[in-house]
Amino acid sequence: MCENPLRALPKMDVLLSHPTLVSARETIPYGLIRQAARDTLEEVRRTVLAGAAVPPVDALAGEIASAARALCRPGLRKVINATGVVLHTNLGRAPLAPQAAEAVRAAAEGYSNLEYDLDRACRGSRHSHVEALLCSLTGSEAAMAVNNNAAAVFLMLSALAAGKGVAVSRGELVEIGGAFRVPEIMEASGAVLREVGTTNKTRRADYERALLSQEAQALLKVHTSNYQIVGFTEDTPLSQLAGLAAAHGVPLLCDLGSCVLSPAALPALPAAPSAAAALADGADVVCFSGDKLLGGPQAGVVLGKKRYIDAMKRHPLARVVRIDKLSLAALEATLLLLRDPEAAREALPVLSMLGARPEDLRGRAEGLAAGLSAALGPDYTVSVLPCAGQVGGGSMPNEALPGFCAAVTAGPGVPEGLEAAFRRHAVPILCRIHHGALLLDVRTLAAEDEAEILRAAEAVRETSR
Numbered sequence: 001m002c003e004n005p006l007r008a009l010p011k012m013d014v015l016l017s018h019p020t021l022v023s024a025r026e027t028i029p030y031g032l033i034r035q036a037a038r039d040t041l042e043e044v045r046r047t048v049l050a051g052a053a054v055p056p057v058d059a060l061a062g063e064i065a066s067a068a069r070a071l072c073r074p075g076l077r078k079v080i081n082a083t084g085v086v087l088h089t090n091l092g093r094a095p096l097a098p099q100a101a102e103a104v105r106a107a108a109e110g111y112s113n114l115e116y117d118l119d120r121a122c123r124g125s126r127h128s129h130v131e132a133l134l135c136s137l138t139g140s141e142a143a144m145a146v147n148n149n150a151a152a153v154f155l156m157l158s159a160l161a162a163g164k165g166v167a168v169s170r171g172e173l174v175e176i177g178g179a180f181r182v183p184e185i186m187e188a189s190g191a192v193l194r195e196v197g198t199t200n201k202t203r204r205a206d207y208e209r210a211l212l213s214q215e216a217q218a219l220l221k222v223h224t225s226n227y228q229i230v231g232f233t234e235d236t237p238l239s240q241l242a243g244l245a246a247a248h249g250v251p252l253l254c255d256l257g258s259c260v261l262s263p264a265a266l267p268a269l270p271a272a273p274s275a276a277a278a279l280a281d282g283a284d285v286v287c288f289s290g291d292k293l294l295g296g297p298q299a300g301v302v303l304g305k306k307r308y309i310d311a312m313k314r315h316p317l318a319r320v321v322r323i324d325k326l327s328l329a330a331l332e333a334t335l336l337l338l339r340d341p342e343a344a345r346e347a348l349p350v351l352s353m354l355g356a357r358p359e360d361l362r363g364r365a366e367g368l369a370a371g372l373s374a375a376l377g378p379d380y381t382v383s384v385l386p387c388a389g390q391v392g393g394g395s396m397p398n399e400a401l402p403g404f405c406a407a408v409t410a411g412p413g414v415p416e417g418l419e420a421a422f423r424r425h426a427v428p429i430l431c432r433i434h435h436g437a438l439l440l441d442v443r444t445l446a447a448e449d450e451a452e453i454l455r456a457a458e459a460v461r462e463t464s465r
């Protein structure tokens with residue numbers, strides 16, 4: 001009769017007293033090492049029963065140590081974005097300016113005057129920290145900030161249009177990122193969607209009919225952030241809707257999605273939506289994201305006429321969707337920077353990445369390619385290729401940002417194996433695969449990322465030895 005193969009597995013206490021795991025106890029709590037040992041042994045038992053050989057005890061101990069280290073690591077961690085997509089929603093959208101990150105740290109570590117008026121020694125409003133800045137940057141009468149733009153749209157509709165008909169063009173019933181759909185958010189807010197026009201053409205008269213028939217008591221314009229309707233199209237601009245809304249005494253609401261607060265800081269994207277322009281065109285309330293083209297933290301920024309913003313601040317949902325102090329600190333610091341377009345272009349990563357000049361990107365791609373080629377060794381072919389970056393975050397999908405990448409075009413495991421090795425690096429590196437090559441777009445890399453990428457490449461070379 002065959003011997004039970006599991007008997008060759010080392011016992012738990014023998015494993016735990018292995019020198020590797022004894023020294024691991026200096027940095028990892030013992031409970032986590034035990035948990036990792038149980039999990040690893042469980043897994044090995046399964047493979048041994050399926051016919052695999054029992055691994056040597058040193059290898060087992062090493063595996064347990066790395067499993068225990070993984071248990072210590074936070075799930076949410078820094079990654080390196082080599083995709084060239086600047087506002088990558090899956091990667092946290094806008095990286096903050098150093099000044100904004102510092103403001104977050106200061107607000108996080110201690111107490112702050114979040115809702116305290118230091119001059120009058122009484123309760124204050126958290127909106128006060130950004131309201132004056134937002135108004136001076138955009139010419140708005142009043143402003144507030146909430147948790148994100150979806151919350152801003154929800155609060156705007158709940159406070160200003162619940163129980164009322166809201167006319168929206170059939171060409172603007174957008175879905176953003178799967179979860180935010182205009183018809184659904186409208187229904188949840190208690191406003192009644194009145195679709196007007198058609199998918200490709202919506203005229204002033206379509207909105208007017210909804211107002212004249214009393215079907216609509218508000219107008220909503222939604223920026224079609226993540227798609228374009230092309231061909232035979234007609235769209236009614238805000239300026240025309242403003243006249244109509246004023247004549248009928250109804251509010252004109254605008255979900256701008258993404259917005260450049262200081263157009264002078266981003267000359268490379270002339271078509272980027274502007275909140276100041278929307279207000280000047282006559283929108284009564286405008287809202288947009290803090291972490292898209294604005295380049296700040298997750299937030300929903302609301303601008304507009306004081307009586308509407310006041311109604312939104314007073315609404316019970318304002319508390320439900322309120323912005324937290326860390327985001328507020330980052331938003332204020334970002335807005336302070338945006339007052340000086342020159343300085344903002346330097347300090348705000350989103351603006352500097354979007355505004356990067358192709359010739360500079362080519363130089364950086366050449367440097368990265370040379371470093372990668374040296375680190376990966378002679379088995380790999382690395383070159384510099386032109387590539388198209390993207391704005392991302394569902395913004396300006398047809399805007400290709402001309403740039404350059406370091407491309408690993410041939411070598412062991414290129415592209416899938418190398419992509420996986422980079423993605424599983426201690427600081428995960430996320431790249432794009434295109435036509436069988438692994439592309440690292442330098443547009444979205446921070447200065448310090450390059451050294452980490454070279455470390456990952458050296459590790460690839462080590463393991464393939």
Ligand SMILES: *Cc1c(COP(=O)(O)O)cnc(C)c1O
Binds near residue numbers: 151153224226256
């Ligand atoms: C992105 C976007 C939203 C949602 O904004 P979040 O900040 O992700 O909540 C809503 N409307 C439009 C038009 C958008 O582009």
